[in-house]
Amino acid sequence: MIAAFDELGDIDAANAVRCARVLLRRPLLRAEGPDGDLLPMVYRHRAVLQEMFSTLLGYRLVVERRFARLHKTGRGEDDTRGQPTLTPRGYAYVALTLATLTGIGRQVLLSRLVADVRASAAEAGVEVADDPADRRALTAALRHLVALGVITETEGTVAVESSAEALITIDTDLLGQLVSGPLAEAGSPDELVTAAAQAGPRNEEQLVRRRMVEDPVVLYADLPEQQASWLRGQCTAQARLLERYFGLVSESRAEGIAVCDPEDYLTDLVFPGPGTVARIALLALPELLARSAPRADGKHPLRDADLTEVCRELVESYPAAWSRQATEDHAELVRSVTALLHRLGLLDDDPEQRADRLLSPAAHRWAPEPDATPAPGREPEPTPEPPGWSLFDDMEEDGPR
Structure with a gap:
């Protein structure tokens, strides 16, 4: 299907697949960032990779010697892939900072950048409150851009909460690659998301x-x-x-x-995982599935009250198994379990509002068993035979004593 890929030898083909996997995991790949040692290999196979992503997924791939940028686009309503360090206000500040950086030059003082970002917010009709929460959101946005390599702390540290000054250097090449959507063609945020998600001819x-x-x-x-x-x-x-x-x-x-992914490299959220919330979510699945019959599409209707009750039963049945900090506020525990199952794609709101939630049929993949229960297909351990006589036992007529 990919002519350039079919012409590669076995080793080069395996390397091209490895590069494709890295780009799926790191859509902005930099020499100084994670997996940056593979950037020379990505550059060497750039023609094959560009054809692979364009033909198969409709993604645009830009490869330079310093970085590679895979412009991935997806569903605008998917809220399970967010950056954990960014709140909605933090995301707003990322967008405002990017808009500000486009006309600010290659270097700027932190104080001026913060003032310009807040001026852009006021111009866009975004309410700005100079309080600790607002300063933390702006700091998180700037730290995220530092992690991406778009801005560099040349002198000082990016921290809006601090009164210390800092000098920031902007990588204008990376800055121009961050936004995937066609800005000139979009008249509103919704139009930008829709245009960015469009696929190719197929x-x-x-x-x-x-x-x-x-x-x-x-x-x-x-x-x-x-x-x-x-x-x-x-x-x-x-x-x-x-x-x-x-x-x-x-x-x-x-x-x-x-x-x-057999290697779990492309798995961004491992489940089952450690911690009280993940373990309660795992153990709750069989009971939640048993509480309702599946619909024609295999999804199980679920009431929020059922989820609350199942979590309470697990906490009360095994009180010593859980973190006290995680279980002392039961409402917060239920919210955390619900959020985890939602991020996993196992739990979603019912669009028809006939139930509070819908549990995915994929939840049947997890059926935990007690440790004492043999795994399916595994024979129980044989009972050891009593020990026989030893050459070093003292012998009597009735046997060893």
């Missing part, structure tokens, strides 16, 4: 492949009818394609497709 195929690459579970019920019909007929061919070009393994089920 619109339906690329949109479905994006879902398969970016989401661990793609349910037919969550796709438009045309896309769902196409995927049902192409699931085997698409599974081979994802394995060949991205090293992903697909499992076909009646409700949809599950895509896994």
Whole structure:
């Protein structure tokens, strides 16, 4: 399907797949950042990688010697992939800072940048309150841009809460690569998101492949009818394609497709995981599934009261197993479990409002068992035989004593 890839030898093909996986994980790859040692290999295979991403996913790839930028686009309503350090106000400050940096030059003092960002906020109608929460949000936005390499702390440290001055250097090349959408064609934020998410000529195929690459579970019920019909007929061919070009393994089920990374490199949220919230979420799944019959699409209707009750039963049944700090506020515990299951794609609001939530059929993949229960297919350990006589036992007529 990818002519340039088919012409590669086995070693180069394996390296191209490795580079593609790195770019999926690090859409902005810099020599100074994580996995930056692979940037020379990405540059060497840039023509193949650009064809792979353009043909298969409709993504645009820009490769320079100092950086590589994969312009990934997806669903605007997906709120499960946010930056943990950024609040909604922090995201607003990221956008305002980017707009300010475009006309500020290559170096600027922190105090001037902060003043210009707040002036841009006032011009855009964003209310600014010079309080600790607002300063933390602006600091988080600036620290995020430092982590991306867009701004560098030449002298001092970026911290709006501090009165110390700092000199900031702007990487204008990286700055110009951050925004993926066509700004000149968009008249509103919604139009920008819609335009950025558009696929190429093979619109339906690329949109479905994006879902398969970016989401661990793609349910037919969550796709438009045309896309769902196409995927049902192409699931085997698409599974081979994802394995060949991205090293992903697909499992076909009646409700949809599950895509896994055997190396867990592309897994941004590991589950089951450590901690009280993750373990309670895991143990709650079987009970939540048992409390309602599945709908025709395999999803289980769920009431918030059921989730609250199941979490309470788990906490009360095994009080010594949990962190006291995590369980002392039960309402906050339930919110944390709900948020985790939502980020995993296992729990979502019911758009028809017939139930509070809908539990994905993918929840059946986790069925924890007590440690004393043998794993399926594993024979129980045989009972050891009593020890026989030893050459060093004292012998009597009745045997060893």
